[in-house]
Amino acid sequence: MGGETRAYHHGDLRAALVEAGLRLAREGGAAALGLRELTRSVGVTPNAAYRHFADRRALVLAVAAAAQDRLAHAMLDRMNAVPDDANPAERALQRLRGVGLGYIHFAISEPGWFELAILTQDEPGDGEPPPTVEDRVAPPYQLLLDALDGMVDAGILTPARRTDAEWACWSTVHGFADLATRGPLQGLEPAVMDRLAAHVVDTIISGLQP
Amino acid sequence: MGGETRAYHHGDLRAALVEAGLRLAREGGAAALGLRELTRSVGVTPNAAYRHFADRRALVLAVAAAAQDRLAHAMLDRMNAVPDDANPAERALQRLRGVGLGYIHFAISEPGWFELAILTQDEPGDGEPPPTVEDRVAPPYQLLLDALDGMVDAGILTPARRTDAEWACWSTVHGFADLATRGPLQGLEPAVMDRLAAHVVDTIISGLQP
DNA sequence: ACGTCGGTGTTTACGCTGCCCACGTCGGTC
DNA sequence: GACCGACGTGGGCAGCGTAAACACCGACGT
Numbered sequence: 320m321g322g323e324t325r326a327y328h329h330g331d332l333r334a335a336l337v338e339a340g341l342r343l344a345r346e347g348g349a350a351a352l353g354l355r356e357l358t359r360s361v362g363v364t365p366n367a368a369y370r371h372f373a374d375r376r377a378l379v380l381a382v383a384a385a386a387q388d389r390l391a392h393a394m395l396d397r398m399n400a401v402p403d404d405a406n407p408a409e410r411a412l413q414r415l416r417g418v419g420l421g422y423i424h425f426a427i428s429e430p431g432w433f434e435l436a437i438l439t440q441d442e443p444g445d446g447e448p449p450p451t452v453e454d455r456v457a458p459p460y461q462l463l464l465d466a467l468d469g470m471v472d473a474g475i476l477t478p479a480r481r482t483d484a485e486w487a488c489w490s491t492v493h494g495f496a497d498l499a500t501r502g503p504l505q506g507l508e509p510a511v512m513d514r515l516a517a518h519v520v521d522t523i524i525s526g527l528q529p
Numbered sequence: 530m531g532g533e534t535r536a537y538h539h540g541d542l543r544a545a546l547v548e549a550g551l552r553l554a555r556e557g558g559a560a561a562l563g564l565r566e567l568t569r570s571v572g573v574t575p576n577a578a579y580r581h582f583a584d585r586r587a588l589v590l591a592v593a594a595a596a597q598d599r600l601a602h603a604m605l606d607r608m609n610a611v612p613d614d615a616n617p618a619e620r621a622l623q624r625l626r627g628v629g630l631g632y633i634h635f636a637i638s639e640p641g642w643f644e645l646a647i648l649t650q651d652e653p654g655d656g657e658p659p660p661t662v663e664d665r666v667a668p669p670y671q672l673l674l675d676a677l678d679g680m681v682d683a684g685i686l687t688p689a690r691r692t693d694a695e696w697a698c699w700s701t702v703h704g705f706a707d708l709a710t711r712g713p714l715q716g717l718e719p720a721v722m723d724r725l726a727a728h729v730v731d732t733i734i735s736g737l738q739p
Numbered sequence: 740a741c742g743t744c745g746g747t748g749t750t751t752a753c754g755c756t757g758c759c760c761a762c763g764t765c766g767g768t769c
Numbered sequence: 770g771a772c773c774g775a776c777g778t779g780g781g782c783a784g785c786g787t788a789a790a791c792a793c794c795g796a797c798g799t
Contacts, residue, residue: 437711437712439711439712439713439715457713460713483725483728483729484732486705486708486714486725486728486729487701487728487729487732487733489704489708490700490701490702490704490705490708490729491697491700491701491704491733492700492704493704493707493708493712494699494700494701494702494703494704494705494706494707495696495700495704496704497703497704497707498696498699498700498703501647501649502647502649502703503649503667503670504696505649515693515696518693518696518697519693519696519697519700522694522697522733522736522737523697523701523732523733523736524736525736525739526732526733526734526735526736526737527732527736529735
């Protein structure tokens with residue numbers, strides 16, 4: 320009766336589904352995003368989802384985009400947390416470390432969301448145009464690029480070494496995150512894990528500047 | 530009827546299922562290992578599989594073990610392919626590169642098998658004993674350890690730097706493989722991919738030696 | 740030679756899933 | 770006040786993994 324939009328039409332079902340998806344995926348990962356369970360948790364018939372998403376895959380990808388956004392924010396917070404009173408070189412270095420460690424920390428503390436965030440957004444073989452690598456790359460990637468450019472600006476990374484440095488960094492950091500969430504590093508003591516993560520990140524960064 | 534065991538009892542259904550699993554997973558990955566499709570491809574009723582595996586998961590893990598074996602062999606071949614007429618230091622370095630590039634090459638050329646090979650073998654939360662990292666680690670891992678020890682023996686890696694070097698290397702190589710098979714590097718021109726892989730591997734190796 | 744028995748594959752059935760089709764129901768607009 | 774497009778419902782289908790009961794076979798003990 321007041322302004323309540325409760326009865327037949329849902330206020331914004333699409334947003335509600337994505338939100339519920341985040342809640343479910345937080346524990347259980349992508350596997351927890353059943354179309355039926357998801358709609359059930361919003362109090363709606365399974366088929367209602369088809370008014371807003373082509374199929375289950377599209378729904379999962381929408382939730383994945385939201386999860387990826389959370390990842391980007393976590394990394395950004397970590398980057399912005401480095402104090403700016405240090406000298407520029409040290410600051411650029413700490414920001415690069417922050418990008419990597421933020422990625423890893425997010426993966427470990429929110430493995431369900433992380434699993435979603437790294438899902439490739441476009442399915443293979445849809446449109447004809449060969450999607451450029453830069454096209455299908457995510458917001459978190461931009462943070463890495465910025466941090467690396469900051470290293471060049473600060474004079475601690477030569478432009479020559481800058482080339483393709485993003486892939487070396489991303490490979491290392493992403494690989495560690497995968498080993499820590501799905502692989503043999505699962506369930507390592509948090510203190511040991513943090514120390515190891517820092518060591519690995521420092522190793523790849525040191526590999527950039529011989 | 531010489532030695533033909535064809536009629537009612539299957540010769541060795543377990544092995545046949547694993548073999549068929551490898552064939553199906555080669556294209557289609559772990560998702561192609563449906564219990565029904567798998568048993569169908571061997572010409573047997575779905576439930577027949579339950580005489581040899583507790584559930585679908587156990588069957589997939591058995592196929593995964595076989596895939597992991599292929600990965601280890603691919604890496605070993607690559608390692609053994611480095612000529613031994615060079616000086617020991619160069620040889621140790623090339624063997625380490627071979628381990629990493631073998632891992633990456635296998636992932637790219639056999640993505641279906643690779644997806645299986647990196648599946649964690651033990652499920653979380655089964656037996657109480659906290660499985661040591663070394664326990665649940667795979668044959669491919671041993672090759673990496675050996676290559677790194679070889680670097681120390683050759684005198685191009687100090688024992689101090691040797692500590693935890695395996696995780697830095699594995700993270701980088703595994704991360705690149707993941708980006709190349711499931712991530713944004715998917716479908717890169719083979720020549721470009723190889724060049725990038727070599728660059729990334731060289732970067733992490735150079736990070737090991739100050 | 741015969742009965743028994745454990746290992747193996749089949750049959751039937753249950754609950755679950757994603758998805759399609761036809762229908763009901765609402766809010767806004769002429 | 771009737772129409773219409775957007776949205777959610779209801780019923781149904783094929784497929785999945787899995788459980789329980791049954792059929793068949795080889796081997797072994799007496």
